Amino acid sequence: DARVTQTPRHKVTEMGQEVTMRCQPILGHNTVFWYRQTMMQGLELLAYFRNRAPLDDSGMPKDRFSAEMPDATLATLKIQPSEPRDSAVYFCASKVRGAVVEAFFGQGTRLTVV
């Protein structure tokens, strides 16, 4: 059962703490996306990687957010320090580059910063 796996599913943290969200893309997928979803802004693209290289992170607040792919099976999104306005659902998605267009989404990490 190929699927994108995100951990944790839920995270509650205090303002100022570091948060790390993890994503395991579908095996063989070489393009990985991070999205953030809020009621106000909808689903926003934060960053994406191809073959583990960051191609675009222009949607991400640079001062506190960082995204990496230490290896082909793991993508991470870190927030340090976290703020209440970071409360959202963070989705990871993966796809195969090229003519196959469908991106498959993980179940998301619901982050609450208090």
Place this chain on the structure above:
Amino acid sequence: QKEVEQNSGPLSVPEGAIASLNCTYSDRGSQSFFWYRQYSGKSPELIMFIYSNGDKEDGRFTAQLNKASQYVSLLIRDSQPSDSATYLCAPASGGSYIPTFGRGTSLIVHP
């Protein structure tokens, strides 16, 4: 301003009716579009991809693209309560077909 504009709704239709979901976009360079469906508390899933002007049909779903008017729509025929969800329109950006989403339209199909 987002690149894609959708009426947030909710759009309420009776069971069996045709639901019409609309999306306008600002980038004339956009060539292809996704429609994703997102159930409450779940992740988005792809239901349609369209890249040519005109209509594309898949079962009860028809996507329509008008590049001259910068308009893309999704029609759902014989709407069912199980179609109640948020529908997200997204231009496919770049060679990797990256979805960049609008806020989505909430659809409610009532029995």
